[in-house]
Amino acid sequence: MADIDAARLRAQLVPPYHTIEVVSSTGSTNADLRKSAIEGAADRTVLIAEEQTAGVGRRARPWSSPKGGGIYLSVLLRPREVPFAGLGTLAIVAGLAVTDLTAGLGADAALKWPNDVLAGPERGKCAGILAEAIMADQPAVVLGIGLNVRPLGADVPPGAGGLRPASLAEVGARTTDRTEIAALLLSALAEREGAWRAADGDLGRAGLIEEYRARCETLGREVRVLLPGDASLTGTAVDVDSSGRLTVLDDEGHRHTVFSGDVVHLRMV
Structure with a gap:
């Protein structure tokens, strides 16, 4: 079970990303980047953790983040073109990026509003997205994505509404190489987020809303x-x-x- 190769990611993805850091363990990548944002970290700063000890999803629910089990990443974005009120649509953008990834890996997946990715015939939760806007000198948003690559185990409790977890390995993804998966995910996100930013955060003008509707079960x-x-x-x-x-x-x-x-x-x- 190889660690995520930070050097390989940087070679492929800097630019468009400013920096990419991989850490062995942290409480929450979103919490770390919120702090970094206030301290002036640059647009498109990426933090990935091999494990999170205090990962969270929506409504402060815990997100299981075992070492080597998935992709736990956050991206700090400073989209000056997008009004603060429009930053909330970034979760839609990220959902499309994750399903771009799953399609490329040959995994059966779809979106559940507002920020879940479901996979497999039983439609378990394979990924969750959390976008947190930050009011500082310059508005920013920290976008967190948790993606299960390997099975979590039977002891992980269901989510809201009894939704069971799923993983890429369980739904036929062609690879479980986490460095490759992280690279593909960040590439898809850069493309989708670039279109969103160019359209000033307007999902319609960016050509994203119709795709989201088509993928949203x-x-x-x-x-x-x-x-x-x-x-x-x-x-x-x-x-x-x-x-x-x-x-x-x-x-x-x-x-x-x-x-x-x-x-x-x-x-x-």
């Missing part, structure tokens, strides 16, 4: 959305708009726009 399903404050909404997911918001049609025909929440897939309609 939440659309067309009956869903339960777990909202902040222990509220929930049940209905049919019918659209994701250019701002990344989910539209849900309830049983009475009312349309609801969901800005954030955990989605549970119930059944196809």
Whole structure:
């Protein structure tokens, strides 16, 4: 089980990235880059960890990050072209990059709104994405991606809605070489993020929203959305708009726009 080869990544990916660092262990790559952002770290700084001891996902849920088991990376971005309100769409961009990767590896995967990548016939959670905007002298965003390369084991608890974990190895990916996978992922992200940045963060003008809709298995399903404050909404997911918001049609025909929440897939309609 070889470690991720930082020199190989730098040779391939600097530029477009400014720096790429691989560390043996850290609490959270996102937390480290949030600190670095405040201290003035450059646009497109990348931090990858062999393991995280305090990895987190949305709503501060723990993210299992065992040594050598996956790709745990964060990227600091300073997209001056994108208004602060548009930084939240970066999770959509990252989701497309991850599914570009899985397609290239021959792994069956799809997106679940807002930031999960599901894989395999049982649609387990293979990757999660966390984008955290930072208000400093210059607005920035830290984008974290956790991708399971090898099986996590039976002791890892299910996520929201009982979603079980999955890994690239379990769904037929052509390689589990983590250096190759990290390089492919960062390359896909650079391409997608570059188009997003060039369009000032507008998913429609960047040509990304239609692709996201095509890859998002939440659309067309009956869903339960777990909202902040222990509220929930049940209905049919019918659209994701250019701002990344989910539209849900309830049983009475009312349309609801969901800005954030955990989605549970119930059944196809």
